[in-house]
Structure formats: C-alpha cells, structure tokens
Amino acid sequence: MKPLEGITVLDFSQFLSGPSATLRLADLGADVIKVERPGGDIARTMYVSDCKIGNDSTLFHAINRNKAGISIDLKQPENLEKIKKLVKKADVAVFNFRPGVAEKLGLSYETLKEWNPRIIYGRIYGYGEKGPWRDMPGQDLLAQSLSGVTWLNGNAEDAPTPLGLSLADMFAGQHLVQGILAALVNREMTDEGVCISVDLMESILDIQFEMFTAYLNNGHKTPQRSRVNNANAYIGAPYGIYETKEGYLALAMGSIVVLGQLLGCKALESYEDPTEWATKRDEIKAILKDHLKSETADHWLEILEANDIWCAKVMNWDELFATEGFRALDMVQTIKRDGKPVFETTRCPITIDGKRYFCDKPAPEIGEDNDKYLN
Numbered sequence: 001m002k003p004l005e006g007i008t009v010l011d012f013s014q015f016l017s018g019p020s021a022t023l024r025l026a027d028l029g030a031d032v033i034k035v036e037r038p039g040g041d042i043a044r045t046m047y048v049s050d051c052k053i054g055n056d057s058t059l060f061h062a063i064n065r066n067k068a069g070i071s072i073d074l075k076q077p078e079n080l081e082k083i084k085k086l087v088k089k090a091d092v093a094v095f096n097f098r099p100g101v102a103e104k105l106g107l108s109y110e111t112l113k114e115w116n117p118r119i120i121y122g123r124i125y126g127y128g129e130k131g132p133w134r135d136m137p138g139q140d141l142l143a144q145s146l147s148g149v150t151w152l153n154g155n156a157e158d159a160p161t162p163l164g165l166s167l168a169d170m171f172a173g174q175h176l177v178q179g180i181l182a183a184l185v186n187r188e189m190t191d192e193g194v195c196i197s198v199d200l201m202e203s204i205l206d207i208q209f210e211m212f213t214a215y216l217n218n219g220h221k222t223p224q225r226s227r228v229n230n231a232n233a234y235i236g237a238p239y240g241i242y243e244t245k246e247g248y249l250a251l252a253m254g255s256i257v258v259l260g261q262l263l264g265c266k267a268l269e270s271y272e273d274p275t276e277w278a279t280k281r282d283e284i285k286a287i288l289k290d291h292l293k294s295e296t297a298d299h300w301l302e303i304l305e306a307n308d309i310w311c312a313k314v315m316n317w318d319e320l321f322a323t324e325g326f327r328a329l330d331m332v333q334t335i336k337r338d339g340k341p342v343f344e345t346t347r348c349p350i351t352i353d354g355k356r357y358f359c360d361k362p363a364p365e366i367g368e369d370n371d372k373y374l375n
C-alpha cells in the first residue's frame with residue numbers, strides 16, 4: 001500500500017509549480033484529479049515544439065503522469081455545483097492562479113471550507129499575499145532574477161546567470177507538499193483542514209537562507225562572485241569547474257597544499273594558511289586553471305579519487321545516461337497505457353522501506369475522466 005492511498009486531491013493548478021506538488025502526492029499514492037479549463041492546461045503546448053508526446057508537450061506529460069483528468073468551464077456558474085460535490089469528497093485542493101482569481105471563480109478558501117471543513121487548501125502565488133509585487137506574473141526567471149539567485153551564478157564579469165531549470169517553481173511545489181503533509185497529520189488531531197500558502201519568491205528566498213544568514217550577520221556585504229571559475233560566492237578555492245585538456249573537472253572543498261602535491265603543482269604548496277584559500281581565492285583558482293589544462297579530466301580524476309579528494313567529472317546528459325552509476329540508481333521508468341509503452345521519464349526519488357515509487361499511468365487527455373467524476 002502506498003502512503004497516501006485514500007487521499008483525494010483536486011488539482012486546479014496549471015503550468016509547473018502546482019502540478020509538480022500534486023505529482024509528488026500522486027507518486028505517493030494519492031488520487032489526483034486534474035481540473036483543466038476546456039482548452040486544457042497551457043503547459044500542454046508549452047516547450048519547444050519537437051519535445052512532444054502525441055499532441056502534448058513532454059513537460060505536460062512529465063508533470064501530470066498518474067493523475068486523472070477532468071475538463072470543466074469554471075466560469076459557468078452552474079458548473080460550480082459539480083465542483084462542490086467533488087470538494088465535499090476531497091481531502092486537498094490545490095491552486096496556483098494569480099491572487100484573487102480563485103475567489104472570482106467562487107473557489108475561495110472560505111467557500112471550500114464551508115463545503116468541507118476538513119479540506120486542506122493549498123495555493124501557490126508568485127510573490128506573496130501583499131506588497132507591490134503581488135500581482136506580477138509569477139514566473140521562474142523573474143523570481144530567480146528578483147531573488148538574487150541569478151546574481152550568484154556565472155563569473156564576476158559575466159552577466160547574472162539563471163540556473164537552467166525552473167528552480168522557484170520546483171521548490172514552491174515541494175514546499176507546498178511539505179505543508180500539505182503537515183496539514184494531513186494535523187487534521188488527524190483537529191479534524192479540520194487549513195489553508196497553506198506558498199509562493200515562488202519565498203521559496204527561492206528560503207533556499208538561500210544560509211547565505212542570507214551570512215549577509216545579515218556580517219555587515220550586509222553582498223557576496224562577490226569569483227572572476228575565475230565561480231561556483232559559490234561564499235566558498236574559497238578550489239571550489240569550481242575547471243577546463244582540462246579533455247573534459248571539465250569539478251573540484252569542491254579541500255586543502256590547497258594537498259592539491260598542489262597531488263597535482264604536481266608547486267605554486268599551490270605555498271598557500272599554507274587556510275584563510276588565504278578565501279582571501280586569495282581568485283589568485284589560487286587562476287593557478288589551478290592553468291595547471292589543469294595540461295592533462296585530461298580522467299587523468300586528474302584517477303589521482304584525486306584515489307586520495308578521496310572531493311571531485312567529479314562534469315557530464316552532459318549523454319555521458320550521464322551512459323554511466324553505470326546512473327543506471328544503478330534505476331531512475332528511468334517507462335509509463336504504459338494498456339500495457340503499451342507511451343513514454344519514458346524519471347521516477348519519484350523517495351524510497352520507503354526499500355520500496356521505490358514508480359507509476360503506470362500517463363497524463364490524462366483533456367476531459368478523459370469527465371464521465372467518472374462529473375456525472
């Protein structure tokens with residue numbers, strides 16, 4: 001039995017953030033009913049055009065697998081009765097419209113609570129419930145930019161660089177999952193639901209908390225990116241990615257003196273004082289950068305790994321998927337419909353008592369389950 005079996009989630013969310021939360025609940029056994037507008041979630045057509053499964057984007061399939069789907073025009077007041085019936089039987093409802101939109105549709109927390117006092121109402125906004133950013137479009141690149149995250153990436157002379165994935169969406173989704181799970185536990189004691197609000201901005205701020213703590217308690221000094229191979233503005237040399245004769249090498253923390261000895265780089269051996277690894281970060285990184293170009297990444301890795309230095313090869317996806325290390329994690333699953341493979345994706349990364357959570361149902365067609373849930 002999966003941990004969330006018996007829990008029903010009504011998912012009014014769209015795009016990435018909300019659906020990524022309900023995806024995790026579905027992975028863990030909840031019955032998720034995705035509620036789409038008549039034309040479908042915009043994520044069905046988002047993404048570059050050659051990344052499709054059937055008519056829909058791979059993004060839509062990846063994030064909506066294992067869900068049932070209904071399609072209903074929520075702007076037609078007579079349809080609200082049908083939704084009310086579903087809410088009465090549901091445990092959780094999830095939204096990620098702009099502030100005020102769910103209320104305009106007649107689906108405020110107060111209304112749902114009146115219909116079902118045990119309902120756990122989860123919502124994701126872009127930038128919180130108040131303040132001048134409240135009504136801005138809640139979008140990942142914008143949140144990464146406002147939050148300071150893009151300012152941490154890239155070398156000092158580069159333009160601020162966003163992370164190449166939807167960091168704010170994904171963290172907002174996972175924070176919502178945490179809130180929902182806590183509310184489910186709390187409901188066992190109180191027999192009442194609660195309203196959980198998370199947003200893209202607070203989520204991406206939250207994941208910077210350890211660096212913010214350094215900033216707030218250290219004279220409000222904005223961290224300076226390294227000019228050479230920046231990877232974390234607060235961590236000294238050698239932390240970074242280095243080009244070699246063939247391939248790139250990631251070096252994390254470690255003694256510069258030991259590195260100098262192992263790599264045969266005499267110039268590094270004079271940096272005996274660990275405080276210099278931070279204060280002379282760029283100088284040390286520049287020496288390493290020149291030195292590491294003389295041999296291949298594999299050559300350096302053999303020496304460093306034998307001495308338990310924290311290092312790794314930098315791989316693209318072709319290289320990653322070909323490794324034994326990746327295959328051993330058993331991450332790829334094939335999603336089937338009626339026993340026939342539809343697409344491949346990765347699985348839920350949570351293992352409980354040795355059990356891994358795969359799923360066997362592709363994302364729904366628009367309105368696929370209308371007969372089951374709306375009649």
Ligand SMILES: CC(C)(COP(=O)(O)OP(=O)(O)OC[C@H]1O[C@@H](n2cnc3c(N)ncnc32)[C@H](O)[C@@H]1OP(=O)(O)O)[C@@H](O)C(=O)NCCC(=O)NCCSC(=O)C(=O)O
Nearest residue numbers: 015016017036037073074096097098125126137138139140
């Ligand atoms: C992503 C958004 C900017 C998109 O903005 P909008 O296109 O203006 O959509 P909204 O969500 O505000 O509103 C959707 C509109 O659709 C209507 N709507 C929604 N569902 C229905 C159904 N079933 N039937 C009829 N109408 C519907 C709803 O009433 C609104 O109508 P009107 O009121 O008449 O307009 C916003 O939703 C947002 O800020 N969300 C919060 C943050 C978030 O989760 N973002 C996900 C980004 S993912 C992403 O792609 C990324 O980050 O990258």
